[in-house]
Amino acid sequence: xxxxxxxxxxxxxxxxxxxxxxxxxxxxxxxxxxxxxxxxxxxxxxxxxxxxxxxxxxxxxxxxxxxxxxxxxxxxxxxxxxxxxxxxxxxxxxxxxxxxxxxxxxxxxxxxxxxxxxxxxxxxxxxxxxxxxxxxxxxxxxxxxxxxxxxxxxxxxxxxxxxxxxxxxxxxxxxxxxxxxxxxxxxxxxxxxxxxxxxxxxxxxxxxxxxxxxxxxxxxxxxxxxxxxxxxxxxxxxxxxxxxxxxxxxxxxxxxxxxxxxxxxxxxxxxxxxxxxxxxxxxxxxxxxxxxxxx
Amino acid sequence: xxxxxxxxxxxxxxxxxxxxxxxxxxxxxxxxxxxxxxxxxxxxxxxxxxxxxxxxxxxxxxxxxxxxxxxxxxxxxxxxxxxxxxxxxxxxxxxxxxxxxxxxxxxxxxxxxxxxxxxxxxxxxxxxxxxxxxxxxxxxxxxxxxxxxxxxxxxxxxxxxxxxxxxxxxxxxxxxxxxxxxxxxxxxxxxxxxxxxxxxxxxxxxxxxxxxxxxxxxxxxxxxxxxxxxxxxxxxxxxxxxxxxxxxxxxxxxxxxxxxxxxxxxxxxxxxxxxxxxxxxxxxxxxxxxxxxxxxxxxxxxxxxxxxxxxxxxxxxxxxxxxxxxxxxxxxxxxxxxxxxxxxxxxxxxxxxxxxxxxxxxxxxxxxxxxxxxxxxxxxxxxxxxxxxxxxxxxxxxxxxxxxxxxxxxxxxxxxxxxxxxxxxxxxxxxxxxxxxxxxxxxxxxxxxxxxxxxxxxxxxxxxxxxxxxxxxxxxxxxxxxxxx
Numbered sequence: 001x002x003x004x005x006x007x008x009x010x011x012x013x014x015x016x017x018x019x020x021x022x023x024x025x026x027x028x029x030x031x032x033x034x035x036x037x038x039x040x041x042x043x044x045x046x047x048x049x050x051x052x053x054x055x056x057x058x059x060x061x062x063x064x065x066x067x068x069x070x071x072x073x074x075x076x077x078x079x080x081x082x083x084x085x086x087x088x089x090x091x092x093x094x095x096x097x098x099x100x101x102x103x104x105x106x107x108x109x110x111x112x113x114x115x116x117x118x119x120x121x122x123x124x125x126x127x128x129x130x131x132x133x134x135x136x137x138x139x140x141x142x143x144x145x146x147x148x149x150x151x152x153x154x155x156x157x158x159x160x161x162x163x164x165x166x167x168x169x170x171x172x173x174x175x176x177x178x179x180x181x182x183x184x185x186x187x188x189x190x191x192x193x194x195x196x197x198x199x200x201x202x203x204x205x206x207x208x209x210x211x212x213x214x215x216x217x218x219x220x221x222x223x224x225x226x227x228x229x230x231x232x233x234x235x236x237x238x239x240x241x242x243x244x245x246x247x248x249x250x251x252x253x254x255x256x257x258x259x260x261x262x263x264x265x266x267x268x269x270x271x272x273x274x275x276x277x278x279x280x281x282x283x284x285x286x287x288x289x290x291x292x293x294x295x
Numbered sequence: 296x297x298x299x300x301x302x303x304x305x306x307x308x309x310x311x312x313x314x315x316x317x318x319x320x321x322x323x324x325x326x327x328x329x330x331x332x333x334x335x336x337x338x339x340x341x342x343x344x345x346x347x348x349x350x351x352x353x354x355x356x357x358x359x360x361x362x363x364x365x366x367x368x369x370x371x372x373x374x375x376x377x378x379x380x381x382x383x384x385x386x387x388x389x390x391x392x393x394x395x396x397x398x399x400x401x402x403x404x405x406x407x408x409x410x411x412x413x414x415x416x417x418x419x420x421x422x423x424x425x426x427x428x429x430x431x432x433x434x435x436x437x438x439x440x441x442x443x444x445x446x447x448x449x450x451x452x453x454x455x456x457x458x459x460x461x462x463x464x465x466x467x468x469x470x471x472x473x474x475x476x477x478x479x480x481x482x483x484x485x486x487x488x489x490x491x492x493x494x495x496x497x498x499x500x501x502x503x504x505x506x507x508x509x510x511x512x513x514x515x516x517x518x519x520x521x522x523x524x525x526x527x528x529x530x531x532x533x534x535x536x537x538x539x540x541x542x543x544x545x546x547x548x549x550x551x552x553x554x555x556x557x558x559x560x561x562x563x564x565x566x567x568x569x570x571x572x573x574x575x576x577x578x579x580x581x582x583x584x585x586x587x588x589x590x591x592x593x594x595x596x597x598x599x600x601x602x603x604x605x606x607x608x609x610x611x612x613x614x615x616x617x618x619x620x621x622x623x624x625x626x627x628x629x630x631x632x633x634x635x636x637x638x639x640x641x642x643x644x645x646x647x648x649x650x651x652x653x654x655x656x657x658x659x660x661x662x663x664x665x666x667x668x669x670x671x672x673x674x675x676x677x678x679x680x681x682x683x684x685x686x687x688x689x690x691x692x693x694x695x696x697x698x699x700x701x702x703x704x705x706x707x708x709x710x711x712x713x714x715x716x717x718x719x720x721x722x723x724x725x726x727x728x729x730x731x732x733x734x735x736x737x738x739x740x741x742x743x744x745x746x747x748x749x750x751x752x753x754x755x756x757x758x759x760x761x762x763x764x765x766x767x768x769x770x771x772x773x774x775x776x777x778x779x780x
């Protein structure tokens with residue numbers, strides 16, 4: 001039926017025309033900046049010069065000499081390594097707690113989720129006020145227990161600043177873990193857990209062999225999302241310490257921002273961005289394989 | 296290579312020069328504010344944008360000068376509010392992108408070499424000449440006029456804010472016979488307002504000892520790094536420190552003077568209110584206004600608000616009620632040479648599409664007549680910067696001690712020290728902010744001073760020693776760079 005095929009030919013092309021604007025938009029806002037940044041990273045553009053000639057690997061070589069960059073990466077990893085397991089643990093515990101039907105469950109769940117809908121910069125600013133030595137209630141409450149005025153400089157003292165940041169981070173994002181894990185736990189086949197219980201399996205064994213395999217795909221996604229979020233943590237720390245004392249809590253995002261938008265080291269910042277992309281690509285690929293998400 | 300932009304600039308310059316002689320003669324005879332208004336009427340119906348520090352500062356163009364300019368000329372003023380920390384970034388971004396979103400700018404004077412070097416600011420000389428503003432510019436207080444207006448011999452900004460650190464002290468405490476007697480008993484010396492840092496360190500802790508039971512400490516300062524960075528610059532130079540070796544451009548902030556200043560600063564926290572390390576502008580203000588500190592150092596608005604001037608206005612409702620009105624004395628900070636600490640100049644963006652209208656607006660703002668009204672706006676944070684402001688009968692009558700207040704500001708405007716202003720100033724300032732931050736965290740003063748000096752050297756090397764040396768040399772030769780010892 002060649003006549004009919006010819007008649008339908010324009011329709012087959014039409015679908016490409018329909019998606020073309022979306023593809024174009026994606027390329028324009030996604031691919032073009034990426035390629036442009038890569039090009040810029042091989043130049044020497046900074047506040048004083050717009051030298052667009054090819055500078056080879058100059059900026060990439062500088063990365064290896066930049067101690068502050070590697071320190072900021074280390075700070076990021078410390079925060080991620082501590083906050084992520086704690087958020088997972090608390091989120092899971094809370095999800096278990098709210099798994100059973102209880103009076104006011106819906107209200108409690110809604111209240112618990114509130115921190116996640118607050119902008120991180122607002123959360124950071126709020127915690128900064130709460131932790132303020134002069135006007136903040138945290139020191140005041142601690143003072144009630146201590147029986148005397150407590151003078152803890154949460155955002156200045158090197159021993160307190162990380163606990164303060166990690167506490168704020170956990171406060172804001174544990175509910176996210178909780179919500180996702182609650183949804184996952186709700187879908188675990190109860191007949192299996194009940195059967196295990198009847199057979200005398202302990203809670204840990206039931207969790208290890210029945211619950212965890214069932215919720216793992218969802219849990220892995222939650223870990224991945226939060227891990228990536230933590231890797232680019234900026235707002236809370238910026239509001240709390242601005243990376244201080246000194247550069248003690250400066251993360252890779254804060255350092256990149258400082259280089260790019262405070263010091264206008266444009267080409268060098270582009271090189272940092274590609275270093276981060278490279279690190280994340282390796283880590284995420286490894287994590288996806290390790291977690292079995294690729295299957 | 297002459298670019299199309301350069302040709303355009305030459306054209307404008309030639310046009311301006313051609314019309315200068317007649318217009319300048321005409322304009323010089325008139326009041327600069329009126330000249331600006333008359334000339335600006337040709338742009339009626341247009342809109343100009345101006346970058347202004349967000350918050351109280353911006354209430355000047357939003358509530359006062361913007362509407363008044365519209366009424367006089369028909370030109371709308373769009374105020375782009377930007378936080379101080381973001382102003383440089385936004386201005387540079389606008390310039391680099393060529394967007395031309397801003398016509399007029401508020402620029403912190405220490406940024407001017409960077410902005411001029413980048414090409415972001417318009418040379419104002421041809422306009423000053425055309426509209427006869429040179430005479431009125433000469434009446435700006437000398438420290439601001441001679442140090443904050445020009446780069447490479449050309450005018451790029453009109454100093455428009457007399458920012459300077461002033462020491463505020465409690466007159467009633469220093470005059471209290473019981474406190475005087477207790478002080479004499481403890482030290483064997485007469486109680487007096489300190490004029491050197493050594494005197495300050497000898498007076499403050501004793502006052503704390505005497506007054507602590509009444510809830511008052513000898514002194515309190517803002518200690519957050521962005522503020523303390525200015526205090527370090529001031530104190531370091533008052534104690535004899537120099538930022539660089541002028542021959543080698545090696546940083547010398549880690550000299551014995553630098554280490555001593557850092558050591559003393561941290562030692563002072565022990566007799567200041569607990570947690571002073573966290574204090575910013577507002578915390579320090581609140582403590583002083585509530586009578587918790589006998590001495591402090593800050594910008595001029597503290598003096599006005601301590602006297603209760605304008606604090607009944609809605610926009611200043613956040614300012615704690617002053618419990619010390621009428622009890623505040625004004626003096627130069629120890630050392631006698633206060634930091635000018637930021638300040639603002641009015642400039643025109645080189646990418647503006649309304650340069651002439653923008654220029655006329657800033658001339659009008661900065662003129663004798665209008666600036667006198669603006670510095671008296673109790674909410675707008677603009678501080679006196681013209682000789683006439685310090686002697687204005689109207690201002691002198693604002694509160695009983697206003698004459699002492701204005702005398703202190705005038706002394707600051709004579710003896711003030713410029714903020715360090717070289718190429719990529721913010722990088723050097725950031726190293727100082729980190730140094731202060733580490734100081735409060737308990738690090739060794741010598742080690743952090745050495746680290747900051749190493750950072751400075753690395754920045755200088757990257758910029759180019761000779762290039763920076765020339766800029767630093769020009770800055771260091773200014774009257775307000777270092778105290779005359």
